[in-house]
Amino acid sequence: AAVDREAETYEVTFRATGRDGAPSTGWQADLKGHTGIASGLRFFPDLSSGSTTVRLPRGTYNLSADMLVDPAAPEKGADLINNPRFSVTGPTTVELDARTTRPVSFKVPDATATPTRAGMMYSLSTPETGITLWSDFTSFD
Incomplete structure (x- = not known):
């Protein structure tokens, strides 16, 4: 007989809010695990309804989220x-x-x-993994 145990995981709820204080469906999130059993794992929670709950393995993550101010006009900026x-x-x-x-x-x-172009970058190095995030901008208004 064998037992397959689920890794230590927890429910994590994501709630997205726009600049106007109302729930927002425009956010995108990316989680990259870099310690513990989360190391090397990547998750993209579905925020298309404005909130979601996912089960994530215990550990430390790089959480990166962004939302265009106006998806029809990306030059207006992003949060x-x-x-x-x-x-x-x-x-x-x-x-x-x-x-x-x-x-x-x-x-x-x-x-x-x-x-013509600007960017923002940061890097995170741990003994277990390395993470680099780059955001590119072409509008300066």
């Missing part, structure tokens, strides 16, 4: 939320709330230069 040390140690709720984001502006040393 980004990143937590490189999101820890799952029990049931929890994650609030992805656009009202908690802050504007970021880019300036170049030469005022006569024509901006």
